[in-house]
Amino acid sequence: MAKVKLDNLNHSYVPNPNPEDYVLKNINIEWNDGGAYALLGPSGCGKTTILNIISGLINPTSGSILFDDKDVTNLSPLDRNIGQVFQFPVIYDTMTVYDNLAFPLKNRGFDSSYIDKKVKEIAEILELSSTLQNRASGLTADGKQKISLGRGLVRSDVNVLMFDEPLTVIDPLLKWQLRSKLKELHHEFKNTMIYVTHDQTEALTFADQVVVMYEGVIVQIGTPTELFETPKHTFVGHFIGSPGMNILPCDVSDQNVTCFNHQIKTSSDLKNIQSNSKLEIGVRPEFIKFSSTGLPAEVKNVSDIGRYKVVECLVSDQKIKVIVNEGEEVTTDRANLEFNSNYTKIYQDSWMVS
Amino acid sequence: MSKKTLDNKAWLFVLPMFILVAFNAVIPLMTVVNYSVQETFGNNLFFWQGIDWFEKVVNSERFYNALGRQFLYTGIILVIEIPLGIAIALTMPKKGIGVSICLVLMSIPLLIPWNVVGAMWNIFALPDIGLLGYAINNWLNIDYNFTQQPFSAWFTCILMDVWHWTSLVVLLCYAGLISIPDAYYQAANIDGAKPWSVFRYIQLPKMKKVLTIAILLRFMDSFMIYTEPFVLTGGGPGNSTTFLSIDLVKVALGEFDLGPAAAMSLVYFLIVLLVSWVFYNLMMRNEEN
């Protein structure tokens, strides 16, 4: 396993690019050995490009990649010792499950007793032992993805294991199993794992640390809890959480924050606020309560998801969403919204004021 | 079963084609069957012969010689054209301007009328004034004359067919190859697979369907080949390149023996049908496994 460092990466798919042709801009990341990391962002944000640069399938326009402080930017994928699981199952149809798993080791010249031991070990962990002699093409989608995963795990010298939206073709009911299996594997083998996805649940439950990207730029790096409780940019607040953070316009004057003429307590430091910038308040639906005092609002709609309800409220023409636990009563007409000041932050030009 | 209203209308669309096929294929076929069981001495007088002609064909040495030549020819064609087609398809570019250029180059031999192909090669291979003939005789110092030497005649026929039809295999295999997603090559790269392994485990399996079509097409076409070798060699020298169709036409039109010719063509038809059926089933069973 290795430490992975991305140093000043910039990439464009067109030769002689203009500034706006870059799909990756100034990417700097340092990932520790043995950690589980996620690259999270909407389609087109550049996360798959980063993955392909790390695996060596693309050469970056500028910048370098280091494994354990060794520059691997010019090495081929083969020489970087990586494993990759793709969006759709990539298996060798004509081989059995056993041969599929043995393939990477055979190509590297290991002897058959070692290969046999390794293949059986990995098959056991992935619960593929009973299918070892079957033709790989006959397995279900999740079985095939496990084979893809297995081919990365059989090699004990692998530096990084990478996943490119691997659960896309898996049935929702089986996604759970595969996700927990990945987490289990991480605990068992302590590999450096990098997981690319646009699904926040997958990213947040899998990773110790998540890199949130938007339009080729890193917006925030943090633990799932940090990203949830202290999003540094309104995009992170909006993208993470279902539903995302409520962003409301506000005014700041004389150390007071007002929103729709109602005073709001926040946990942001008001010293550095410039009056001519765009000022907004961000608060997650989970941190808003109905109370007797607070911002007056009109209750528009209640959606019952089973374990909680999402209440859509309107304050003048601004929508605010509130999450209410199962079983709690929701008033039907007018209500007052109280924001938890610990989790209410001020954003200046979309960046959090610290 | 509920009626499907749309399907009935569909029959009307098929009707013109149906009539066309009936006139061009079914009725002539029935005529042949008719001839195969009758004897004629001209003037539209027919006498019932039963299966006599069939017996004659099945016991005819001439027929088996022609059949043998045909199997040999088809065998050699398949052994050369299929691997060659795959190899060329593998080297063709997948992106950029090269793609269009290659596709056009590959299509050109397929567009030339078959008798023109025969005529072209006839002149090309002439030992004194043809470029190929001259080159082999004078630059390679090999005695080459396809009008007099059976081996040279075979060589020229096969070379002509390879030139004419390999492109078909190339185009079919190429279509199969470009449909393979990049991720397979990436995964193989990461797994450390050598180029031969990539071919054996990724490209060949993914090309299986198109290869089946290519082999089946080449088998049937080469088994029934007539125009090109006839224009090139006329079946000669002697009868060394008299393949099954050429022999059939000789019997039917040359000797005007309609009965035996009809019987022979039916036997011929059944052989093609049988071998194609066996071959097809073998490939399909392989697929199901």
Next chain:
Amino acid sequence: MTLELQNIEKNVEGSQHIYPTSLVLEKNTINILLGATLSGKTTFMQLMGGIEKPTEGKILFNGNDVTKVSVQKRNISMVYQQFINYPNFTVYENIASPLRLQKMEESVIDQKVQEIADLLKLTPMLSRKPNELSGGQQQRTALARALVKDSDLILLDEPFANLDFKLREELREELPKMFENKNTIVVYATTEPSEALLLGGNTVLLEEGKVIQFGKTQEIYRRPFNIKSANVFSDPPLNRTQISVKNNIATLDSVSWNVSLQDGEYTLGIRPHHVYPKKNNEKFFEITGQVSIAEISGSETLVHFKLKENEWVSQSHGVHNFNLGETTKFYIDISKCLYFDNQGAFING
């Protein structure tokens, strides 16, 4: 206007794709077809729309038998998982296409197209072609084309499955507004229970070609007919274990409580969010489990643990830290337990 399916079934070359089923769908309702992949959702939709003809049974529209009527003659629209638009038409032309087929006047067409484009936020893209649009915009175009012709029945086959998580959320929220005041029957197929709950309306639960349950989404969620229903509607899967009841007392591990059930063996089902890591309520009962994995997503914690031989999941708000392999206490809300008999049928406890 109602759509009625009478004993519909679909048999293809000896294998039963859809088992005999009868359903009535009312106008102005959203009906969700919920089931796993290959459970028959697409076939079912195609039968409703007339794209496939049933092997047996009748389809009635407002009382009229339309079983043999071709799709073109029925007034339906369909939106697919893959973004299907006419590639050579602009967005405007795409949306206008069904109206042109109905031979409406240009001015009327223009008005309707502008209206729908506004509703679906497509107005700035009207002159572009589909391949110049993002995935979300392409799907909006497909939706606009389906909505513009005021169909009696709109079929949506997992329309947002190929879109980003956030985009899916956004479009799903807008969906009810799109169908307001349209007097149409909407059928929406999905594999995700949370989508069904968010969209509300009625739900048809499908498993392997059989309709397991049909009714108001909330109703089915809270009172499933049987264990299959409960499972289809659970994401994460329903926690289950065997319990025995004697003299109206149910026992699980060291815990007992009163139930009004006959003596015997039952399957107890409890949804993951009714299993808590902390005793939030005096009435909660304690169970012991061995933690196998803990997933923290910032807003909630999912703990997988072993209870006897069963794998259970606890889903709770906030961040709770667990050590792997540790044996620890969890708390269940008995009032939320679901009881199923040996055949899997739901029993009121």
